[in-house]
């Protein structure tokens with residue numbers, strides 16, 4: 001570049017020198033010089049345009065990668081939010097399912113869950129040629145507790161009764177609130193004789209319950225109707241037989257167990273005073 005500049009300045013000084021004004025080669029040199037200057041100008045313009053294109057391409061590349069990374073960060077954020085949201089939905093679904101299967105007062109299985117399990121038990125009993133037992137439990141004279149002590153104490157008694165039932169059944173039995181002061185115990189893979197031991201434990205547990213309300217100790221008794229599932233019977237047929245046995249237990253004086261079609265096990269106990 002310096003050499004070119006030196007040559008340029010030399011030619012320009014020669015062309016400007018009055019001593020060479022009439023030199024025969026001056027005109028040709030001037031045109032050649034002019035042409036050279038124009039060529040150089042063109043080359044410089046091309047170089048500038050090329051530089052411009054190159055930096056534009058660099059900028060575009062840079063902004064493309066920046067946009068890509070920005071987009072990537074956004075996607076990562078959306079994925080994190082979506083993960084959290086899905087986990088929240090899973091937790092919510094679980095909580096909803098749990099809530100829809102539980103009795104809010106006693107936290108025992110509610111009627112809906114009991115029916116679901118009853119259907120499962122019937123198909124399991126059919127498939128595996130097994131049997132199960134249902135016990136309907138109805139608290140005796142519960143209305144008197146509400147009437148004498150108020151609904152809140154009645155609720156508290158129901159909670160305590162539920163706690164005793166749950167504590168006395170085996171871990172694989174299902175105990176639920178059928179409605180009001182009526183409970184249902186499902187004893188899977190059990191015949192009537194084995195069920196009798198569990199039922200007797202539950203009945204004694206309830207008789208031993210004493211709930212303090214101010215200076216009084218409140219106690220309860222319950223009547224039981226028990227039926228063993230028969231082959232080819234629907235769950236509601238077994239339930240109806242347990243219900244009929246329960247009615248019989250009430251008629252016979254309460255605080256006792258009646259075993260459907262198994263009168264020898266009819267458990268008659270002295271009538272307690274609430």
Ligand SMILES: Nc1nc2c(ncn2[C@@H]2O[C@H](COP(=O)(O)OP(=O)(O)OP(=O)(O)O)[C@@H](O)[C@H]2O)c(=O)[nH]1
Pocket residue numbers: 105138139140141142143144146150151152153154155158179180181250254
């Ligand atoms: N506190 C309270 N009481 C309830 C609830 N559900 C049902 N009850 C009451 O339970 C009582 C049931 O009364 P009845 O059907 O006459 O039966 P009972 O007084 O237990 O008499 P027997 O079953 O014949 O021994 C009613 O007073 C209902 O209001 C509840 O969730 N909380």
